[in-house]
Amino acid sequence: MKVAVLGYGTVGAGVYRMLLNAPGMEAGPVLVRPGKAVESFMVSDAALIFGDPTVDAVVETLGGLDPAYSCGLRALEAGKHFITANKAMVAAHGLELAALAREKGTAFLFSAACGGGVPFLHNLALSAETDRIEAVSGILNGTTNYMLDAMQRRALSYADALREAQSLGYAEADPTADVSGLDALRKIQLACAVAFGILPHDGMLCEGIEHFTAADTADIRSRGLVCRLIASGRRTENAVSAYVEPVLFPRAAAESSVFVNNNMARYMGRRCGSIVLMGQGAGRFPTASAVLRDLAAARQGARAMFPENCRSAEADNREAVHSYYIRTGGSAARRLPLRSVLAQGDVVRAVTEPMSAGKMHALAQNIRRDGNDLFFAALEEEIC
């Protein structure tokens, strides 16, 4: 199988190097920007890839919506397998690319777009083909997990944890997409589409870790709990729920044993029960490994991750109900339906009555709009 690679950044170069050692794989040309083709295996003219009948598969590692999307169209039109690590592009154009791949009989796979090196989407697709998947969830952003872990196991402040993640290359100079939960949300969109055949496009909820403080860490720790940023999706009556928020787990939960920048994915099937997958969520070779496994699967005959007739729909977060742990000012706390107050004073810590994620996120937005600080995290009761 001859494989061309679009882009030669961290992931692209990792894929190229792995291809050199993978039996039965041939590392084809690597597309780079004009003037950057400094090695004999590099080309700057895309026609040399899409027009080459000996290229069986194209791996896209350019990032961004375009030209990643148009490259996907060209690869699939030319009858080549198309493998990508680009979550934003798959969320935006995946349904169209999947339909085209189906028409052409080629593979369109994107394991590396969700969970990095964790073999999540591939297994989820295989289970969704044979079982009814009820829920998906996971720690899908390595940057925020690194920060949460540093704050909780090493008592770093939020600012120090962020600085450390940046100095190690885990967080960008502008960390917004990670710490706001947006990156994890994009990934759970893809998982919902694979699991349920519904790609949520609007109405998703996103609470990141920006309001989590060292004082929250200490209080949560004293209660035997561990905070993780969890992306969740679940079947609802007419659509799916899809949201990201901090969740508190007992120390013995699998989620609590996910350290540093690792990722974890969990899915629950009617027949298979709860399946948990853990591994490195990012990095050159873990991500490249996921791409290589997709290539091997495509070579065997795997073609699609989205089920046939996969559609897009608005998310519905009214059925996802939890109690929430909250920390806010005394007057703001009175605006929440509290079940029990843990600590009173200028700062209130409390547990709310069970309510939907939709309601909690809306209340938080209102409370913050009025100038109050608020941290909230769902309480996970179902563990094993």
Add this chain to the structure above:
Amino acid sequence: MKVAVLGYGTVGAGVYRMLLNAPGMEAGPVLVRPGKAVESFMVSDAALIFGDPTVDAVVETLGGLDPAYSCGLRALEAGKHFITANKAMVAAHGLELAALAREKGTAFLFSAACGGGVPFLHNLALSAETDRIEAVSGILNGTTNYMLDAMQRRALSYADALREAQSLGYAEADPTADVSGLDALRKIQLACAVAFGILPHDGMLCEGIEHFTAADTADIRSRGLVCRLIASGRRTENAVSAYVEPVLFPRAAAESSVFVNNNMARYMGRRCGSIVLMGQGAGRFPTASAVLRDLAAARQGARAMFPENCRSAEADNREAVHSYYIRTGGSAARRLPLRSVLAQGDVVRAVTEPMSAGKMHALAQNIRRDGNDLFFAALEEEIC
């Protein structure tokens, strides 16, 4: 895809029921013993399955070496995919069946034989195709994990834990194959073959949980450790190591968060890093789910779990080096190379110098042969 099922016990009936609901799958005839064909979908004449050209795949859930093995030969000879949950049969005859399947271009897959509902071997095979796997390990026996968990989290005695596992149907009336570690050893044999292309056939080591007591539980707990029964395999210079023994983990390790009768598998690849998979290790539908995923993979085009040229070789356990936690009588303890003594008296608890699994298991055998009681467990230092 029309699928025939051999046997209608717990797993066979589960597979049949899942086939009825799986899109694109047709539940073919189910083979039962003569006189037992009480339903219209049951047959007692194997020729009605192997001679039926409309049957695409055969699922074997008979157990035992024969006629499971001869059924595998007949299915593959007839050009049908052969899926089995039978670890002992695959360990004994898998290389021959794999070669035959390769010759015939049909699938020979056995995910359910190792890890129950955990998607272990399928992922391991995909990673082994594209990466260099260095090590495999796991909690692969649900019965002993249930017992260890009951002893450690609920302070049951060994006898009570065993009785409870038996009353819940997790342990057989004769629990030897589980508690001795033999069941887990058979499973790691298969994982070694998938990961390294070497099926260890002799020289494996097997220490079960029979020597673990309530007093050991208490001491280990006080040190912040959790005991699990771990099956391990690793590349060595000329072959592979393959052994089963109790291992002590820090409470925060992923292994420590595997409760009741769940299973967990871990593999370490040069490029993908450490990948952990957890789920239900046994039971009708989790096991049937693994069979259905294999069928879906075969339908897509997956053919083999053992790599080409997979061979059989004697295991070599001289390179697998750990320090061990030991508990034994005072005079017996002097026969072990101790690094530090934790508790002295009639009963000694101590940590040994690092030594190979081969040496530790041999010392234990000698010490016990002389009438001494001894519990030992490897100390796991590499966690995340």
